Amino acid sequence: MRPLRMALTKGRLEKDTVALLEKAGIDCTQVHEKGRRLILPVGDGSMEVVLSKAADVITYVENGVCDLGVVGKDTIMEHGTRFFEVMDLGFGRCRFALAGPKGVDFYAGYREKVVASKYPNVTRAFFENKQMDVRVIRIEGSVELAPLLGLADGIVDIVETGTTLKENGLEVKETVADLSARLIVNTASMKLRKKQIEELVARLEGAKKTC
Ligand code: PRP
Numbered sequence: 001m002r003p004l005r006m007a008l009t010k011g012r013l014e015k016d017t018v019a020l021l022e023k024a025g026i027d028c029t030q031v032h033e034k035g036r037r038l039i040l041p042v043g044d045g046s047m048e049v050v051l052s053k054a055a056d057v058i059t060y061v062e063n064g065v066c067d068l069g070v071v072g073k074d075t076i077m078e079h080g081t082r083f084f085e086v087m088d089l090g091f092g093r094c095r096f097a098l099a100g101p102k103g104v105d106f107y108a109g110y111r112e113k114v115v116a117s118k119y120p121n122v123t124r125a126f127f128e129n130k131q132m133d134v135r136v137i138r139i140e141g142s143v144e145l146a147p148l149l150g151l152a153d154g155i156v157d158i159v160e161t162g163t164t165l166k167e168n169g170l171e172v173k174e175t176v177a178d179l180s181a182r183l184i185v186n187t188a189s190m191k192l193r194k195k196q197i198e199e200l201v202a203r204l205e206g207a208k209k210t211c
Helices: 012-023 054-062 073-079 120-129 163-167 187-192 194-209
Strands: 004-009 039-042 047-052 068-072 084-088 094-101 113-117 134-138 154-159 170-179 181-185
Touching: 004 012, 004 054, 004 194, 012 068, 012 181, 012 194, 047 054, 054 068, 054 073, 054 181, 068 073, 073 094, 073 120, 073 170, 073 181, 084 194, 113 120, 120 134, 120 154, 120 170, 154 170, 163 170, 181 187, 181 194, 187 194
Parallel strands: 004 047, 004 068, 113 134, 113 154
Antiparallel strands: 039 047, 068 181, 084 181, 094 154, 094 170
16 A cells, blocks of 8 residues: 555645644654655655645545645635545634725725635635625736736735735735635545544644644
8 A cells, every 4th residue: 555645735834734743743854855856755654745736735635646635724715625624733824805905995886896816716705605796807926916006996815914915005804714724635535544544633633732
């Protein structure tokens, strides 16, 4: 049997995930010394870590080439849930918010509003829930630019410290959802490698309590 394979979101969540694995007693020396390698053995060799972009973590887990994944709830909300979400890992805490120019009432007036976001599905679902028609424009990054340039009335984006909004004359109008890193599991792996996965989850739960 191949090692239990965990896809891990590169960047922001990577450091916290490795810290949690180490607290759970899983040796991550190879991850620290990875260089440009993308698949790294961890622990006693019964497990390996795959480093990928957030949305790709979901693709690899959904397709069963990775048994587990660590990914933000933001990516889960945008890309779907054909897997089990088994644990809130407690780090990577931030929120999805509707934001817009400071002092301007986003909801004022009758004109259809334009909202820019890297997360069009989340944005559409948020406004559908309010039974409000909006035009959603997909932007790839630095979404704050869209209202500043006059392309959109507001944005739906991740807010962590609020500094980016503040420094660009924008403010939160409404929280859309609270976010954090989640552990996800492929549905077939959950059955086929039940014992190994349950054991790992128990170790991570224990390590999380001591954080
Ligand atoms: C995210 C998000 C905001 C910023 C919020 O962007 O899209 O721009 O972080 O953080 P703050 O509230 O602490 O200021 P990211 O750095 O991921 O870059 P991107 O916009 O290019 O995706």
